[in-house]
Every structure is written in C-alpha cells, then in structure tokens.
Amino acid sequence: MEVLIESIKKVALLIPVPLFETLYMVLASTLFSVILGLPLGIITAISEEGHIWERRGLNRILNGLVNITRSFPFIILMIAVFPLTKLIVGKRIGTTAAIVPLTIAAIPFVARLVETAIKEISPGIIEAALSMGADIKQIIFRVLIPEALPSIASGITLTIINLIGYSAMAGAIGGGGLGNLAIRYGYQGFQEDVMIGTVIVLILMVQIIQSIGSRIYNKLVK
Amino acid sequence: MIKIEGLYKTFWGNEGDVEALKNINLRIEKGDIFGIMGLSGAGKSTLIRCINRLEEPTKGRIYIDGKDITKLDKNELRDMRRNIGMIFQHFNLLSRKNCRENIAFPLKIMKYDKNKIEKRVDELLEIVDLKDKKTAYPSQLSGGQKQRVAIARALATNPKILLCDEATSALDPNTTLSILELLKNINKKLGITIVMITHQMEVIKQVCNKVAVISDGSIIEEGNTYEVFSKPSHKVTKSFIQDVSLNLDKSYMDNPDNTTIIRITFLDEKAKEPLIYKTIKKFDIEINILSGKMSSIQERTYGNLVVGLRGDEKKVEEAIDYLKNQGIIVEELKLNGSIN
Ligand SMILES: Nc1ncnc2c1ncn2[C@@H]1O[C@H](COP(=O)(O)OP(=O)(O)O)[C@@H](O)[C@H]1O
Numbered sequence: 001m002e003v004l005i006e007s008i009k010k011v012a013l014l015i016p017v018p019l020f021e022t023l024y025m026v027l028a029s030t031l032f033s034v035i036l037g038l039p040l041g042i043i044t045a046i047s048e049e050g051h052i053w054e055r056r057g058l059n060r061i062l063n064g065l066v067n068i069t070r071s072f073p074f075i076i077l078m079i080a081v082f083p084l085t086k087l088i089v090g091k092r093i094g095t096t097a098a099i100v101p102l103t104i105a106a107i108p109f110v111a112r113l114v115e116t117a118i119k120e121i122s123p124g125i126i127e128a129a130l131s132m133g134a135d136i137k138q139i140i141f142r143v144l145i146p147e148a149l150p151s152i153a154s155g156i157t158l159t160i161i162n163l164i165g166y167s168a169m170a171g172a173i174g175g176g177g178l179g180n181l182a183i184r185y186g187y188q189g190f191q192e193d194v195m196i197g198t199v200i201v202l203i204l205m206v207q208i209i210q211s212i213g214s215r216i217y218n219k220l221v222k
Numbered sequence: 223m224i225k226i227e228g229l230y231k232t233f234w235g236n237e238g239d240v241e242a243l244k245n246i247n248l249r250i251e252k253g254d255i256f257g258i259m260g261l262s263g264a265g266k267s268t269l270i271r272c273i274n275r276l277e278e279p280t281k282g283r284i285y286i287d288g289k290d291i292t293k294l295d296k297n298e299l300r301d302m303r304r305n306i307g308m309i310f311q312h313f314n315l316l317s318r319k320n321c322r323e324n325i326a327f328p329l330k331i332m333k334y335d336k337n338k339i340e341k342r343v344d345e346l347l348e349i350v351d352l353k354d355k356k357t358a359y360p361s362q363l364s365g366g367q368k369q370r371v372a373i374a375r376a377l378a379t380n381p382k383i384l385l386c387d388e389a390t391s392a393l394d395p396n397t398t399l400s401i402l403e404l405l406k407n408i409n410k411k412l413g414i415t416i417v418m419i420t421h422q423m424e425v426i427k428q429v430c431n432k433v434a435v436i437s438d439g440s441i442i443e444e445g446n447t448y449e450v451f452s453k454p455s456h457k458v459t460k461s462f463i464q465d466v467s468l469n470l471d472k473s474y475m476d477n478p479d480n481t482t483i484i485r486i487t488f489l490d491e492k493a494k495e496p497l498i499y500k501t502i503k504k505f506d507i508e509i510n511i512l513s514g515k516m517s518s519i520q521e522r523t524y525g526n527l528v529v530g531l532r533g534d535e536k537k538v539e540e541a542i543d544y545l546k547n548q549g550i551i552v553e554e555l556k557l558n559g560s561i562n
C-alpha cells in the first residue's frame with residue numbers, strides 16, 4: 001500500500017510538465033493543420049469533376065500531394081522535414097520544433113476528412129443554392145462548410161487523438177512530452193510505475209477528448 | 223413568357239452518348255401552370271434544368287421575356303436565376319438551418335438588410351401556412367412541411383417563374399393535394415408562371431392548364447390539358463391515361479363471351495347523358511359494363527367506359543356507328559372476337 005502511494009506521489013510530481021508539453025504540441029499542431037488542411041480539403045473537393053469549381057489538373061495535383069504525405073511513416077517524415085523545421089523554428093528538435101512535423105503529418109489527414117465531409121453533402125442542396133443565384137464563395141461559406149461542420153468536427157476529434165500518438169513518437173527523439181517521459185523513466189530507467197502512470201494519463205486524455213468531441217458533434221447535428 | 227426553340231441536350235459519357243433532349247420547342251405563357259409529363263428517363267428533369275441553366279443546353283435557344291438566356295455570362299446568369307424559383311423532389315433544405323434561416327437564405331445571398339429579411343420571412347411563412355414552425359429544423363418537419371418551406375424559400379425573392387422538379391413525387395396523396403392547392407393559390411394570387419414536371423398524371427390533371435408530354439427526349443403531344451387527356455393521340459399519352467383511369471382486365475378481353483369490346487370516352491355534358499341506356503333500347507343488344515371511371519380535369523368532367531357488346535352482329539355494328547355519331551370517342555378494342 002505504502003509503495004503504491006509512494007509511486008502515485010512520484011508520478012504526480014513527474015507528470016505535469018510533460019503533460020503540458022504534450023497538450024501544447026498536440027493543440028498547436030491541430031490548430032495549424034486545420035488552418036491549412038481545411039482550405040486544402042475544400043479546394044480538393046470542389047475542384048473534382050462535376051463539382052462547383054471543376055479544375056481537373058489542380059485536383060489531380062492536390063490528390064497526389066495528399067496521398068504522398070499520407071504514405072510517409074511519421075518517424076521518417078519527422079527526420080525528412082528537419083531542414084524545414086530548422087528554418088521555421090530555428091532548431092530541429094524540441095517541443096516547439098515537433099509542432100512542424102506534427103502539423104505536416106496532420107494536414108493531409110485533415111484535408112482528406114474535410115474533402116470527404118464536403119463530398120457527402122447531397123448535390124441537391126448545392127443545386128438549390130445555385131438555382132437561387134449563389135456564387136461559389138457563398139456556396140462554400142454558407143452551404144458547404146456549415147453543412148459539413150458536424151463531420152468536420154468529429155474528424156478533428158480523430159485528428160487530435162492521432163496527434164497524441166504521433167507526439168509520443170516525437171517525444172522519443174527529443175520532443176519532450178509524455179512520450180519522452182515514458183521512454184526515459186519507463187523504458188530506459190526501468191521505472192514501471194512511471195510507465196503505467198503515463199499510460200493511464202494518456203488513456204484519460206483520449207477519453208476526455210473523445211467525449212468532448214462527441215458532445216460537440218451532437219450539438220452540431222440538427 | 224418562356225419560349226424554347228430547337229433545344230437539344232446530349233450527355234457525352236464513357237459508356238456512350240445520351241441524347242436526353244431532341245429538338246424541343248415549347249411556348250409557356252405568363253400565368254400558365256404548365257405541366258411536362260413523361261416516364262422516368264424521358265428527359266423531364268434535363269428540360270426543366272435547362273430553363274435556369276443548371277444544365278447547359280447543347281444547342282437551341284431559350285427566351286425568357288424575350289431575352290435569350292443561353293447567351294448570358296456568369297453574372298447575368300446569377301441575376302437571372304434570382305428571378306426563377308425552383309423546388310425539388312427531395313426538398314433540398316439546409317439541414318443545419320431552421321425554417322426561418324432556410325427561407326432567409328436567398329435573401330441573404332442577395333444581401334438584403336436584416337429588417338427587410340425578417341419581414342419578408344414572416345410574410346412567406348404566412349403564405350405557406352407555417353408560422354408555428356419558424357424555428358423548427360428540417361429533421362423536425364414532415365415531407366409536406368419541408369416542401370412548404372422549400373416553396374417559401376423559392377418565392378422569397380419574388381420570382382416570376384417557379385420551376386417544380388417532381389415536387390410532389392416524394393409525398394403521400396393527401397399531402398400532394400395540399401401542396402398542389404398551395405401552388406395553385408400562389409399562381410392565382412401572385413401571378414407566377416409555374417412549370418411543373420412529373421410522372422404523375424393526377425398532378426397534371428389537378429393543376430395544369432397546359433401540358434406537354436415528353437417521351438425519349440421529344441415532345442410528342444402538347445396543348446390544353448383537357449384536350450390532351452380527353453383525346454390523347456399518342457400511344458404514350460394513352461398509356462398514361464389508361465393507367466390511371468381504367469385497368470382493363472385481360473380476362474375480359476380473353477373471355478369468348480365478350481365478342482366485341484369498345485372503350486368510350488365522354489366529354490363534358492356528354493358525360494351526363496344516358497347514352498348506354500339509349501343504345502340498349504334502340505338496338506336491342508346487351509351492353510355489359512366491364513370497367514369505367516368518371517374523372518375531372520381542370521373542373522371539367524370526362525368519363526371513360528369499357529363495355530362489352532353482345533347481340534346480333536349487324537345490330538352491334540350499327541350501335542357502334544350510332545355511338546360514334548353522338549360526339550363521343552369510341553375506340554374498338556375487340557371486334558367480333560378479334561383483338562385490335
Ligand atoms: N448528368 C448526366 N449524365 C449523363 N446522362 C444523364 C445525366 N442526366 C441525365 N442523363 C440521362 O438523360 C436521360 C434523361 O434524364 P432525366 O432528364 O433525368 O429524366 P427524367 O427526369 O424524365 O426521369 C436519361 O437517360 C438519363 O440517364
């Protein structure tokens with residue numbers, strides 16, 4: 001019993017900083033990937049054949065880009081973008097530096113989910129807007145985004161959860177965060193209690209994000 | 223007024239080309255409720271969608287109030303569309319906007335100011351009789367209510383023309399009637415020209431003053447609704463009319479006792495005369511009613527009867543001649559045992 005309490009105390013002291021680092025990495029990269037992935041997804045969807053802004057060449061290029069980025073294993077992507085990370089952040093590893101590869105990994109994911117959400121909208125609804133004389137900008141902002149919002153929200157929830165996993169990998173090569181903690185204490189330092197504590201915190205985090213995400217989704221669906 | 227001249231539409235596809243419209247010529251007058259009827263795949267939707275250029279015509283001209291709309295550029299096209307409302311089979315409402323917001327949508331697009339929008343939405347809710355559903359979302363409405371919202375939305379910008387693409391095909395018969403009543407009222411009160419496509423003849427009979435029948439991309443019959451339906455000349459039109467007004471059982475035709483079978487169509491006041499009785503008395507033959515129905519088109523009556531005639535061969539022939547001279551339409555389905 002005493003051993004357990006000791007362990008909990010130790011973990012409780014160790015957790016806050018890495019937890020904060022993880023949240024910082026995940027939320028910042030979610031924000032940036034949505035800012036960049038949302039327009040990318042919209043343009044990919046509407047440039048498709050038969051949609052409101054058909055641009056076949058552009059559509060092929062965007063699809064190719066998304067597929068290529070998505071097929072990179074994260075670890076390799078992270079190393080591959082070192083030069084870019086250095087350019088943007090000034091260094092190649094660290095918590096802030098990890099945001100760059102995390103964002104790049106999440107952009108195509110967000111773009112794909114936004115594209116799918118937009119393509120799920122019934123063509124009839126878009127047609128009705130066209131029949132009222134709406135232009136492309138009005139259709140994007142007043143029809144496509146609002147109608148796709150619930151699906152986009154649940155997609156973003158999934159993105160955040162995926163990014164938690166990726167951020168742990170980033171932690172493994174010096175990104176800090178919970179991944180780093182688990183590896184340093186749990187794997188290298190043979191402190192199983194820290195390892196277990198980290199896993200519990202991660203599970204709780206995913207649960208909380210998932211339930212917030214579901215609640216938002218239900219609020220959005222009418 | 224809408225005038226369509228030499229309209230063609232071809233879809234070029236990987237599995238071959240589809241000539242959806244072939245040389246369509248139509249004239250729709252201001253204030254008409256113009257029905258376009260045809261079977262599924264006949265080209266109805268393609269035709270109505272050419273009128274607001276949701277579909278680009280391959281060839282031909284479409285004039286609306288004298289202006290050739292096939293020549294409009296993008297901006298002119300958007301302005302033109304704001305003068306033409308459209309409703310659809312599946313309503314196509316924005317699922318995340320309530321009734322008020324859905325109806326306000328076309329007004330927001332036209333950048334009306336807020337107070338004006340609010341006022342107009344209330345007027346429209348009154349017209350479609352949905353004031354109590356102002357804040358309801360589409361998922362909380364019945365099919366008929368959704369179509370009412372769609373109608374209000376289509377009317378928001380005071381269009382001169384309303385296009386209806388199978389607007390009642392997803393509704394049950396009673397709801398269909400109430401929507402048709404509403405459309406009729408709108409046409410009468412607001413003087414809006416309505417173009418309505420449907421595969422349901424009942425819909426045309428209820429509300430359209432004129433009808434065109436389309437088959438395989440061509441108009442095969444056109445005119446005053448009453449004329450077209452009471453004296454259909456094309457076999458597709460006939461099949462429509464027989465389909466709803468008479469189901470002639472095959473067993474009647476095959477029964478050797480029914481040596482002669484004719485279809486009689488009565489129009490207007492003829493429908494009220496006791497012609498069958500008179501014929502029986504005059505020629506001393508048996509007339510056996512196999513099937514029949516009285517209907518009304520545009521508040522005019524017409525009757526459709528299928529009867530079997532039995533008796534002396536010569537008398538039967540005379541009786542048929544007599545009926546033909548009474549100003550009714552007689553069609554011989556089976557004569558002396560041989561089916562026509
Ligand atoms: N976008 C399209 N691409 C290819 N073929 C089409 C397209 N739209 C309609 N068609 C074809 O054109 C014909 C007429 O279709 P449509 O106008 O929808 O008929 P209706 O509304 O009378 O059922 C059909 O053969 C249909 O398959």
Ligand SMILES: [Mg+2]
Binds near residue numbers: 388
């Ligand atoms: Mg159709």
